[in-house]
Amino acid sequence: MTNIRSTLATVWRIAVPYFKSEDRRMGRILLATVVVIELAVVGLAVLFNRWNNVFYNALQERDYNVFAYQLGYFCVLAAIFIALKVYQLYLNQWLQIRWRRWMTERYLGEWLHDSNHYQMQLQGDAADNPDQRIAEDTQMFVERTLLLGIGLLNSVVTLASFVVILWGLSNEAPLHVFGQDVPIPGYLVWGALIYATIGTALTHWIGSPLADLNFRQQRFEADFRFNLVRARENSEQIALLRGETAERGKLSSRFGLVADNFMRIMSRTKKLTAFTASYSQASIIFPYILVAPAYFAQRVQLGGLMQTASAFNSVQDSLSFFVTAYRTLAEWQSVVARLDGFEASIRNATAQRANPGISRVVAQSGDAIGLDDLELTLPAGQPLMRADDFRISGKQRTLIAGPSGSGKSTLFRAIAGIWPFGSGAIAIPAGATIMMLPQRPYFPVGELHAAIVYPSETAAFSAAQVAEVVKDVGLPALADRLGEHGHWNRTLSLGEQQRLGVARALLHAPNYLFLDEATASLDEPSEAALYRLLDQKLPDTTIVSIGHRSTLNAFHDRDAVLGRSGDSFTLQDKVRTVAPAQS
């Protein structure tokens, strides 16, 4: 019960914002129309039920005129019913797509707000596969919520209408046992109630593990898909390493989890279907068993019997809403749990960013980035590196070295403001622009021009400007292909990608440029040429590099090193033994 209540509270929290959003007018109109149509459908069902009485009586009495009239009447009701059903579905789908669009936009906005997406990854697997949350779960949530909500409404209204009818019919056709009338007011209603309660309780008992199994199924499916995508993205590496067998083993074992869980779902669904199918078959004859004695005792006519059976089925159907919707409910519960987890993970990431261990402050004076009493830790809290009273100033070019894993890249992440774990302060000059160039620059799939100027809009730089920097970085052949579409991370060599990374930096001309082994795939003369180019084109930019080659010394006038001290590393200046060579 608490479970159902907390699921409903979560559904409310996830669903309501749309109906208060800027699209609320249309959303509410569509929802209201769908609800009104549903009520009209129930109204029609009541008319159909009455029709049963008159129609079957006409048949029993061989009254052709009434029979013909009732056929015509049926056609009118059926035509209205068809029109209502068609528009109900159409408007329901219209509401679904508007609602889903709004939710998708909202999730995309929150997931891609600042570095939320990265923070969520750092938090662990609380929000595994956000792509599945945004693409699949929102679709399922909207669809299932409407399906179940409208279904529930139908059941409640049907129940209310038919309970009244069934109560009246109970009086017309009293319970007849062994030739005696047994005066139980509304016995047909009680019969339906007991029947449906037993059915619901048994369904819940048999089907309750399904919610959890479905939740896991979605997760295993998503993991399997994710690993397939990873294999596709790294296909070259896998081919070069002859990793196909390993990859196949890994994928097979992931699919093994999918299949094993599916077998459990199958076995549970089999039991549930055996029960629900028997239950619904039994419901067809159950009302006849209740009313037949009265019919054979001639206390009720055929029309009354047929109307009772149909009313009983309607009441029983609506009371058994839970039985028939169980599978959908179980899936819906998993979708709600996943979206809830996703929203919680976004909230955590936002809170984490709002209260980072490391404070990013505006530098009080000068144009230096300052690291004060800074300690970076790993997500689990182990100390990683320290830096205190360390300034990166002016037009200085600083080269940072240190052993692998000493926290060089993490220091860059902290300066960029995306690494929240640790303490101390990073002071950034007011209005300073910072750009990070990693070893593997990211290029969105699409036009080369757009890929180079990313994350700016294509129009921010003219084709001539882009062509010029592309030539400057030594890729004249690409300057003619700016309009070409491609998956540049896959088709260009790493060295070419690094040259384009530098081209991107030249276009954006940041105040601070951090190069994390951003030229490490190039040969030394090419690397030297790129550094000379940066010097020449970005004379006012402060450059900080991470690199291991001694030849980089020539392009930097300050050396810093992350040296081991105790259980972590400390960033310190290193005195040069050889003066920097002239570039």
Ligand SMILES: Nc1ncnc2c1ncn2[C@@H]1O[C@H](COP(=O)(O)OP(=O)(O)OP(=O)(O)O)[C@@H](O)[C@H]1O
């Ligand atoms: N998201 C993360 N979760 C847990 N540990 C992490 C995470 N990111 C980095 N680390 C750990 O932090 C340590 C420092 O990583 P970092 O990438 O900063 O090293 P680095 O000095 O740049 O190394 P290299 O010279 O090899 O590039 C490593 O031991 C790494 O495993």
